[in-house]
Amino acid sequence: MVASSSDAGQSSLRNIFAMPDFHPKLFKAIRHYNGAKLKADITSGIVVGIVALPLAIAFGIASGVSPTIGLITAIVGGFMVSFFGGNSVQIGGPTGAFIVIVYNIIAQFGLHGLAVATFMAGIILVLLGLFRLGTVIKFIPYPIVVGFTAGIALTIFSTQVNDFLGLGLRDIPGQFIPKWGLYLSKLGNISLPTLATSLVSLAIILLTPLVSKRLPGALIAIILVTAGTYLLGMFCPGFHVETIGDRFGTMATDIPTPHGFTLNMATINMLLPSAFTIAVLGAIESLLSATVADGVTGSHTNSNTELIGQGIANITVPFFGGIPVTGAIARTMTNITNGGRTPVAGIVHAMVLLLIFLFAMPLINYVPLATLAAVLMVVAYNMSGWRTVVGIFHSPKSDISVLLVTFLLTVIFDLTIAIEIGLLLAVVLFLRRVMENTEIKVYSEQLDVADGTDLSTHEELNLAPGVSVYEIDGPFFFGIATKFDELMRSALKEKPHVRIIRMRKVSFVDATAIHNLELLITSSQSEGIHVVLSGVRPAVRQSLEHAGIDTLVGSDHICDHITKAVRMANLISADARQKATMR
Secondary structure (H helix, E strand, C coil): CCCCHHHHHHHHHHHHHCCCCCCCHHHHHHHHCCHHHHHHHHHHHHHHHHHHHHHHHHHHHHCCCCHHHHHHHHHHHHHHHHHHCCCCCCCEECCHHHHHHHHHHHHHHHHHHHHHHHHHHHHHHHHHHHCCCHHHHCCCCHHHHHHHHHHHHHHHHHHCHHHHHCCCCCCCCCCHHHHHHHHHHCHHHCCHHHHHHHHHHHHHHHHHHHHCCCCCHHHHHHHHHHHHHHHHHHHCCCCCCCEHHHHHCCCCCCCCCCCCCCCCHHHHHHHHHHHHHHHHHHHHHHHHHHHHHHHHHCCCCCHHHHHHHHHHHHHHHHHHCCCCCEECHHHHHHHHHCCCCCHHHHHHHHHHHHHHHHHCHHHHCCCEHHHHHHHHHHHHHHHHCHHHHHHHCCCCHHHHHHHHHHHHHHHHHCHHHHHHHHHHHHHHHHHHHHHHHCEEEEEECEEECCCCCCCCCCCEEECCCCEEEEEEECCECHHHHHHHHHHHHHHCCCCCCEEEEECCCCCCECHHHHHHHHHHHHHHHHCCCEEEEECCCHHHHHHHHHCCHHHHHCHHHEECCHHHHHHHHHHHHHHHHHHHHHC
């Protein structure tokens, strides 16, 4: 039995208002858990925890908070994403994508504002999952995602120039152009010990994979360079490179006590755009990471559950002072590469970070900021996806334009603006392509019933004089409605007896289309012209009946097949011609 369009529409509504699509992968995984899986997950979790350590610290500092907050975010957020998420191998935590937006929120609204925005973003993510919009997020055009990512990568790179060169600048402008203007004017302040530390760190990060792809280059660089600069500082009193401890003081080793924050309508209105940006960016990055993981492991992510899990993580971390959380592609791929196959590996990764936080934080004070700058510059390079950008330049001009606009908005202005305009561009691009693929065909004298189908049998219908057929080949929404209205206005100069509107390929109609159809019927009837609707699908007919179109045109003038419509139109036309002859 084939379901009708009406049934499909009602089914979609039932899906939206049905029970939440919330089925965490952890609960399914533990039903068939065994010792071999536990061993693989523990091994992978330890490796991922070690890899995540320098990234969590670096992302925390680059975002404008302390290394402690970066680690707390990775611990709490990473645990929540693995516990409640819809992907078996997803590793959650702070990522480079949020550096720009977090830094700007703190600059404008402070840490309290960041906590509120992150909390609200978590609620938005949960709502997206509850309303089953996980699959919709995946439909954001690829050029927009690439533009965001490349723009964020360049911005991250820009934020690290000061620490990489040792310029010693404070109160650096947040905007891209003024920031680079300041850098260029202060190049004479370059610290040679800092630059040397940065270059050595960069070399270690880049060369480590040549020795072993399993060794985390960022962590190796941090260990070796930290030890080297500490020893040089002891034996060469003139040698000094700024460290985490120099800038942030002694790191606390106690888990922060959960605390609340003020939430009122004024705060909500002020921070809602930032919260929306965090939510959309988090949804895009987490689902992109999950999709990549599915391609490697052959598993299937429950997108709605994943969004709910990400939402729960972002609702929770602000109470511990944390920054936004999302799925991290690099750490997720590290998890897969090292044998992790269930969310237990992600939980182990969070536990490893917790142990480091509790027992090794004093050592982190000695890490040079130049080394972290080198780590983030490599992250920015890997994130830029320049090969993908070059590839898109061989695509249609519309895709190139969208990529460039999104990239420039992200870099020069603000990620919030870039995401809002990027999503608007996605909608405009979609509508444009739908309109380009939707035709309005005009027939007179003869009509082939099989035209536009795969049928090999052709049936020619003869149209009586005074009968015109207008076929809408695609969705009938506001963009097409305007196109149809322009065609019909030019056709109103002709005076047929009957106008058949063939709608067999119209899957849905909106209010604009119904309004234009109503105007056409009214103006035609005022001139004595009949309007017959043909091939109307059940769901579309239901919409027309709700708008009273069936009463206006006459329910007998709505036919389910073109042969019935043509037969009726030919009779009406013949009757009209006969009356005209008798006058």
